Amino acid sequence: xxxxxxVAGVTETADAVSGHAAxxxxxxxxxxRVVAALEEQVExxxxxxxxxxxxxxxxxxxVRCEAVSRSLFGLSHTWIADLLAQNGxxxxxxxxxxxxxTLLNLSPTRAGQRLRLSEQxxxxxxxxxERLDPVLPRTAAAAEDGVLDEEHQVIVKNFFRKLGxxxxxxxxxxxxxxxxxxxxxxxxDEFEVAAHRLFDILDPDGDPENEEQIARxxxxxLQRQGADGLSKGSFVxxxxxRAYLEAAFTKWAKPGACNPADDTPLVDESAGSxxxxxxxxxxxxxxRDRRDQGQxxxxxxxxxxxxxxxxxxxxxxxxxxxxxxxxxTLRDLEAGAGCAVTATGSLVRMRDAIRMASHAHHYLxxxxxxxxxxxxxxxxxxxxxxxxxxxxxxxxxxxxxxxxRPATWSQVHHIAMxxxxxxxxxxxxx
Numbered sequence: 489x490x491x492x493x494x495v496a497g498v499t500e501t502a503d504a505v506s507g508h509a510a511x512x513x514x515x516x517x518x519x520x521r522v523v524a525a526l527e528e529q530v531e532x533x534x535x536x537x538x539x540x541x542x543x544x545x546x547x548x549x550x551v552r553c554e555a556v557s558r559s560l561f562g563l564s565h566t567w568i569a570d571l572l573a574q575n576g577x578x579x580x581x582x583x584x585x586x587x588x589x590t591l592l593n594l595s596p597t598r599a600g601q602r603l604r605l606s607e608q609x610x611x612x613x614x615x616x617x618e619r620l621d622p623v624l625p626r627t628a629a630a631a632e633d634g635v636l637d638e639e640h641q642v643i644v645k646n647f648f649r650k651l652g653x654x655x656x657x658x659x660x661x662x663x664x665x666x667x668x669x670x671x672x673x674x675x676x677d678e679f680e681v682a683a684h685r686l687f688d689i690l691d692p693d694g695d696p697e698n699e700e701q702i703a704r705x706x707x708x709x710l711q712r713q714g715a716d717g718l719s720k721g722s723f724v725x726x727x728x729x730r731a732y733l734e735a736a737f738t739k740w741a742k743p744g745a746c747n748p749a750d751d752t753p754l755v756d757e758s759a760g761s762x763x764x765x766x767x768x769x770x771x772x773x774x775x776r777d778r779r780d781q782g783q784x785x786x787x788x789x790x791x792x793x794x795x796x797x798x799x800x801x802x803x804x805x806x807x808x809x810x811x812x813x814x815x816x817t818l819r820d821l822e823a824g825a826g827c828a829v830t831a832t833g834s835l836v837r838m839r840d841a842i843r844m845a846s847h848a849h850h851y852l853x854x855x856x857x858x859x860x861x862x863x864x865x866x867x868x869x870x871x872x873x874x875x876x877x878x879x880x881x882x883x884x885x886x887x888x889x890x891x892x893r894p895a896t897w898s899q900v901h902h903i904a905m906x907x908x909x910x911x912x913x914x915x916x917x918x
Contacts, residue, residue: 555634562609562631562641565622568602569610601642608645624648626668639676644668647683652691663690702726717827717835733789740788741781744773748787814841 514520533553538546571577572584580587589599609628612620622628627644630636644667651660663686670682703726710721725733740746750773779787796802814828814836828841 557634558637559632559634561638562628562634562636564602565606565608565610565628565631567610568606569612572603572606573613605638605641605645608648609641624664626665627671630668630672635672637676640671640679643676643680643683644671647687651687652693655691659690713834717837719834736792737785737788740792741784743777743779743784744770744775746784746787746791747773747777747779749776 514523538549541549568588577584577587577591580590582590585596585600585603588594588603589596592599592602594602608623609631610622611628612622614620624644627636627641631641644664647667648660648664651663655663666686667683671679674682706724706726706729708721708723708725710719713719777784814830826838827835828838830836
């Protein structure tokens with residue numbers, strides 16, 4: 489085995505530190521020849537035009553080169569492990585993750601993933617100098633053989649990271665052997681399902697967690713709205729929340745239900761009824777439905793939340809029933825173009841806003857071309873619900889200089905200072 493104090497030449501040039509291969513040299517003559525030959529053959533391969541090759545040759549080329557790429561990735565785990573063990577990254581400023589990111593021109597997140605994989609699938613060196621197998625040797629061997637993708641390796645790594653401390657060593661070794669066999673035979677998506685099933689059999693309860701720990705891991709977040717009006721998000725829900733969603737999706741997200749392309753979505757028509765929708769009508773709706781499961785669940789969740797808001801069961805917030813407040817200009821409404829604005833500052837396409845207005849017309853505020861809202865009486869010192877709606881639509885948030893709080897987080901004040909979402913003395917409820 490070759491050994492050394494890291495990658496030779498890493499301090500000589502700026503290219504070496506930033507991870508450009510042209511700036512790196514290898515002092516070992518044998519290793520230099522092997523890598524140079526590999527680089528030369530890759531360059532030759534890059535000059536070959538495959539347009540004249542047969543499809544069978546292109547498929548074989550793709551599969552065999554993918555196997556080579558996977559083998560190199562599997563071998564790199566040991567290279568990274570040796571580099572760390574012999575302090576080979578200390579010549580680059582920063583912690584190991586940042587140093588590896590600089591060396592390989594990766595993001596710190598990606599570099600961290602490489603480090604974690606090297607801990608499990610890279611060969612190790614004992615204190616006395618003898619070489620030790622990787623922590624997960626069978627999976628590492630499969631990776632070096634070029635049959636495992638990185639996704640397979642991440643699944644195996646996460647499997648043992650989550651495995652409870654109560655599982656004995658023999659069971660762990662048997663599980664790793666079985667996972668290595670399954671990973672060779674299954675695609676990553678199929679392998680993940682199989683790994684989950686094995687985990688449930690081996691450690692169904694896992695390490696015990698108290699209710700507070702579980703609750704802290706649950707969240708639901710929406711990211712900033714995109715220019716197209718769409719919003720990405722992420723969530724982690726507990727078993728109870730999942731059970732509620734799955735129960736609702738069983739009916740509301742089935743093919744043909746809650747389809748916005750239909751004039752009268754089936755669930756809207758049959759909501760609150762104990763009888764099923766007419767079979768012929770349901771069959772026709774299913775045949776027209778071209779949405780995938782994710783789209784159906786999105787549309788179902790929209791209808792569920794809308795029905796909940798319309799029920800009035802959510803009570804009041806800032807003196808108003810909990811519902812969507814949407815404002816638009818008369819010009820945009822007549823043109824059917826542009827966007828409406830909600831009380832929370834989100835944008836809604838005009839056609840969607842018009843559809844929303846058909847469900848909640850009491851909370852639609854329309855402005856003329858000069859931005860003037862409807863006239864409202866001001867006889868009460870406590871703002872009425874109608875006044876609150878107009879203030880929310882007109883000012884769209886707190887008017888204190890520099891404050892970005894939306895209208896739903898603000899209060900109406902009776903003072904001249906702009907502490908509410910009323911930006912003039914005349915617009916206050918005084």
